Amino acid sequence: MEQKNSYRAGPDEKGRFGLYGGRFVAETLMPLILDLEANYEAAKEDDAFAAQLEDLQTHYVGRPSPLYFAERLTEHFGGAKIYLKRDELNHTGSHKINNCLGQILLAKRMGKTRIIAETGAGQHGVAVATVAARFGLPCTVFMGATDIERQKPNVFRMKLLGADIRPVTSGAGTLKDAMNEALRDWVTNVEDTFYIIGTVAGPHPYPAMVRDFQSIIGRETKEQMLAREGRLPDTLIACIGGGSNAMGLFHPFLDDGEVNIIGVEAGGFGLETPDHAASLAGGAPGVLHGNRTYLLQDDVGQIIEGHSISAGLDYPGIGPEHAYLRDTGRVTYVSATDQEALEAFQLITRLEGIIPALEPSHALAHVGKIAGDLPANHLLVMNMCGRGDKDVFAVADHLNVEL
Amino acid sequence: MSHHNADSSRIDALFERLKADKEKAFVAFVTAGDPDLEVSAAILAGLPQAGADIIELGMPFTDPMADGPSIQAASQRALAAGQTLKGTLDMVRDFRVSNDTTPIVLMGYYNPIYIYGVETFVADAKTAGVDGLIIVDLPPEEDDELCLPAMQGGLNFIRLATPTTDDKRLPEVLNNTSGFVYYVSITGITGSAAPQQQAVADNIARIKNHTKLPVCVGFGIRTAEQAAAMADIADGVVVGSALVDVIGETAENKAKTAEKVLTLASALAKGVKTK
Numbered sequence: 262m263e264q265k266n267s268y269r270a271g272p273d274e275k276g277r278f279g280l281y282g283g284r285f286v287a288e289t290l291m292p293l294i295l296d297l298e299a300n301y302e303a304a305k306e307d308d309a310f311a312a313q314l315e316d317l318q319t320h321y322v323g324r325p326s327p328l329y330f331a332e333r334l335t336e337h338f339g340g341a342k343i344y345l346k347r348d349e350l351n352h353t354g355s356h357k358i359n360n361c362l363g364q365i366l367l368a369k370r371m372g373k374t375r376i377i378a379e380t381g382a383g384q385h386g387v388a389v390a391t392v393a394a395r396f397g398l399p400c401t402v403f404m405g406a407t408d409i410e411r412q413k414p415n416v417f418r419m420k421l422l423g424a425d426i427r428p429v430t431s432g433a434g435t436l437k438d439a440m441n442e443a444l445r446d447w448v449t450n451v452e453d454t455f456y457i458i459g460t461v462a463g464p465h466p467y468p469a470m471v472r473d474f475q476s477i478i479g480r481e482t483k484e485q486m487l488a489r490e491g492r493l494p495d496t497l498i499a500c501i502g503g504g505s506n507a508m509g510l511f512h513p514f515l516d517d518g519e520v521n522i523i524g525v526e527a528g529g530f531g532l533e534t535p536d537h538a539a540s541l542a543g544g545a546p547g548v549l550h551g552n553r554t555y556l557l558q559d560d561v562g563q564i565i566e567g568h569s570i571s572a573g574l575d576y577p578g579i580g581p582e583h584a585y586l587r588d589t590g591r592v593t594y595v596s597a598t599d600q601e602a603l604e605a606f607q608l609i610t611r612l613e614g615i616i617p618a619l620e621p622s623h624a625l626a627h628v629g630k631i632a633g634d635l636p637a638n639h640l641l642v643m644n645m646c647g648r649g650d651k652d653v654f655a656v657a658d659h660l661n662v663e664l
Numbered sequence: 665m666s667h668h669n670a671d672s673s674r675i676d677a678l679f680e681r682l683k684a685d686k687e688k689a690f691v692a693f694v695t696a697g698d699p700d701l702e703v704s705a706a707i708l709a710g711l712p713q714a715g716a717d718i719i720e721l722g723m724p725f726t727d728p729m730a731d732g733p734s735i736q737a738a739s740q741r742a743l744a745a746g747q748t749l750k751g752t753l754d755m756v757r758d759f760r761v762s763n764d765t766t767p768i769v770l771m772g773y774y775n776p777i778y779i780y781g782v783e784t785f786v787a788d789a790k791t792a793g794v795d796g797l798i799i800v801d802l803p804p805e806e807d808d809e810l811c812l813p814a815m816q817g818g819l820n821f822i823r824l825a826t827p828t829t830d831d832k833r834l835p836e837v838l839n840n841t842s843g844f845v846y847y848v849s850i851t852g853i854t855g856s857a858a859p860q861q862q863a864v865a866d867n868i869a870r871i872k873n874h875t876k877l878p879v880c881v882g883f884g885i886r887t888a889e890q891a892a893a894m895a896d897i898a899d900g901v902v903v904g905s906a907l908v909d910v911i912g913e914t915a916e917n918k919a920k921t922a923e924k925v926l927t928l929a930s931a932l933a934k935g936v937k938t939k
Contacts, residue, residue: 275805285774285801287730289826289851292833431736437727444729449852451828548775548801549727561748562779564726 268515268591271582276465276552279588281581284464286551289448294551298466300371305473310366317362321395322352324359324477328485328642333612334628341496341635343628345645346482346510349617355647356478356506357388361457363474365392368455375450376400378457379443381408381436381502382573382620383415384647385459390424400424403442405434408572415651433566436576440550460503461580464551468580475509482642483513490640496521496631499644500624501594502538502574504583506646515591524583525627527569528596538567539596540579541587554581570599570659571619573647597626603659605629606649618647619655674767674795675820675843678717679878679899688895689844690715690936691880692929693771693904695722695738696755697747699915704742706922707911708759712766714926715933718880720798720902723752723772730800732855734905737912749776749785753792760793769796769822769843774810782810786817796820796843804836811840824848825871827863834874844878844900845871849885855905858884865897888935895936903932 271278284294304310318324327347335343348356368376376393378400380386386402393400402419406428409416419426432438440463447456461468461475486494497514499507501524514520529537537543540555547556549564557565557577569575586592597605605625610616617625624643632641649656657664682689692711697704711719724742728735756768770789777785777799789797797814804811804823811821820843828851829837838845847868849859859881868879881894882902894901910928914921 284803284805286803287800287826288803288824288837289730289828289848291803291805292828292830431733432726441727441729445732445853448730449856451851545779548773548778550729551801553778556775558775558779560779561750562725562776563743564775 268586268589269512271585272465272469278582278585280546281553281584282465282468283553284551285548285553286464287448289451293451294464294466301367301466301470304367304370310370314363314366318359318477322358322362323350325481325485326350328482328489331613334609337612338629338632340633340637341639341641342637343632344486344494344640344642345615346478346642347645348478348506349645349648353388353391354650355384355388355618356475356509357385357459358391359477359509360459360471360474360505361388361392364455364457365396365398368398368457369396371455373453373455374398375454376457377403377443377446377454378459379403379436379439380459381405381439381576382571383408383412383419383651384573384618386424387415387418387422389457390419390422393424394422401427401446403427403429403439403446405436405439406430407434408436408439411655412572412651414654435566435572437564437566444550460505461508461582462503462550462552462554462578468552468582471505472508472512472582475505476512478506478509478644479511479513482510486640486642493517493520494640494642496523496639496641498523498525498624498628498641499646500525500574500620501579501583502527502576502620503578504580506644508580508582510644511592522592523627524592524594525624526594526596527567527571527574527623528598528601529568529570531598532596536568537596538569538575538577540577541583541594542596544577546584549578552581554578554584570602570655571623573618573620574623595627597623601626603656606656615645616649616653617645618649619652621646673820673843674765675718678767679844682717688898688936689717689878689880689900690891690933691718691720691882691900691902692716692907693720693722693902694907694911694925695724695735695742696752697724697742697745698738698908699741699911699918699921700745701747701751703918703921705755705758707925708755709762710922710926711929712763714929715937716766716929718767718769718900720769720771720904721752721756723749723770723776725773725776728773730853732853732905734855734908734912738908741915749780753788753794756794757792767795768793769798770794771798772800774799774801777810782813786813786819790818794819796822798822798824798846800824804839807840815840815842822846827851827867831870834871838875838877841877844880845875846902847871847879847881847898849881849883852883854883856884858886858890859894861893861897864894868898888931891932891935892938901936
C-alpha cells in the first residue's frame, strides 16, 4: 500500500512527478511508449518475470553487491562511519547492468528483435551490448563522436560484444546528441526495435521503470545496514548525471524521514563558470527528450552542452523524479568540481585499494567535505556505482602522466 | 487585399477556396532565420508568388529530435545567425505587412515556447499573424500544455497523425485538431525515404473516416513528380528538406539562395497543381 503523503507515490497516471516528467514525444512514438507501459505493468505482476530477473542478478551480475565498511577512509576523515555500496563489482563494472537486464527481459517478452541504446561514458553501452550478446539480439549503440574519442576502451569492449557503434557528429557529439540520434532511429524502426534508455529520464514510463530496476541497490543497502548496524543509515550520498544510480539508492529510503539524502552533480570547472553539468544548480525547468525537468539552457530555451571530466555526467538534463525531490526538499543536491573529483579518485585508490570511476569520485568528494564534521556513530553510505578501469587513460592525461 | 477579422481562420478560407477550385495545397517548409535573417525574410516574402499556399515556418531548436540531417542543419544555421522565437514572430509580423492571406503555420519543439511563456507566446503569435502551430513533441496526452491555450487564443493546433496512429488512437489525435491534419507518410524522420503512394492513400482514407478536416501529407517528398503523386491522394503536400537542402548548398554564396529556393518551390507547386 502506498502511503498518502509518500515521496514514493510517483509518477501519476500522466507520468508526472509533480510538475516534472510526462510524455513529450512525437506521435509516431506515442503508441510505442503506451504499449511499453502496459507491458511493463504486466511484467511487474508476473512472478516468472521477477524470478528470471532475480536469477540473473544473482548468478550473472553477482548480486547482492557488498556493503563495505571503508575503515581507512573513515579514519582519514575522522568522523562519520563510511560505508561503500559496491555496485562497481557488478558484472560489466557498474550499476548500469541492473537496468539493462530488466529492460532486455521486457524486450524479449514484447517480442522485439533489435536493441538500440545511447551511451556517454560507454558504461551503459557496454551493459546493453552485454545483455544483447547474452540474449542473442542485434544491438546498435549511438555514441557521440567526441565521447568515442575519449572512451576508447569501452568502445572496443562494445565492439567485442558484437554491438554496432554509430558515431554521432551532430551537436557537440556527446550524450545529448547520442540520445537524439537513438530517438531518430526508434521513430524509424518502430516495429521491431526496443530502446534501452540508460538513465531515469526520457518519456514515461522510462523514469519509473529504470528507477524500479535500479532500486535493488537501495533495497539491498537497507537490508545490509539493518543486519550490520541494526538501524538505517543516517546519510546517503550518490553522484548524479541523469541520476539512475542515485535514484536506485535513494528511492527505498525516501519515506524514512530520518535518513538524510544527498545527490552530487558534476560541477565541472565550477558553478560560477559556464562549464559544468549541474542541471539542478545551474539550470531551469524545460522540456527535452520526452520529459520536463531541469535543463541547462539559455534564456530563450536553447539547450546548452554540459561539461564534466566524467563523460557519464555531462548531460544537460536530470531525471524528472530528482527535479521533484529537489523542489520538495526531500533530497539535498550539491556539486563537486572536476578537480575535487580527481583528488577524491586518487585518495580512495590509495586508501582503500579501490579505483573508482570518475562519476562516483564526485560523490566521494562530497563525502570528504562533510564526513569529518559528523560524529563517529553517524552512518554514511556512498554509492560506488562504477569502477575506474575505463578512466585510467583520462586520469593519466589530467595528471600529465604519459602511459 | 481582403481583410480578415481576428477570429476567421486563414487556413479554413484557403481550403474552402482550393476545394471550390478543385486544387490541392502546396505547403512549403523553411526554417526561420536560415541561412540568415535577411535571406530568410526574402524567401518567406517570395514563397506565395512561387506557389506556396501555406508556409510552414520552422522555429529553430538545438535538439530537433524528429528531424533528419537537412532540417537539423537548417536549425543550426538559423541559431548561428542569431534567430530566436521572438525573431521568428517578428519575421511573421513583417511578412503580414504585405500579405494578409497566406496562412503561416509555425513548426517546432516545445521548449523554446515553454521558456517564452505559453500565454504570452499565444498572444504574441496571434498578434504577429500566425495561423497555426505544429509542435512535434506535444502529443494529445499533453494538450493542457499548449494545445488548449492555443485554441482559446485563436490559433489552429495542427496534429501529426502517423502510420503508428491506429484506429483506436485516431479519435484522440483528431480531437482538438483544427485547420488540417498533417499525415506523416512514413515512420521516420524528416527528409528520409520516399513514401509509398498506396499505403499513404489507405491511411488518408482511414483518417477521413474520422474527420472532415483536410489532410496534408509530408515527410520524404522531394520532387515535383512525388508531389504530384501525393496531390492525387491528399488535400495538400508538404515539402521541407528538399527546399532546405538548397539553402544548405548555397550557404557559401547566399546571393542566389532565395532565387534558387523559390525556383524549386515553383517547380514543386506546379507538381501539386498538375491535375
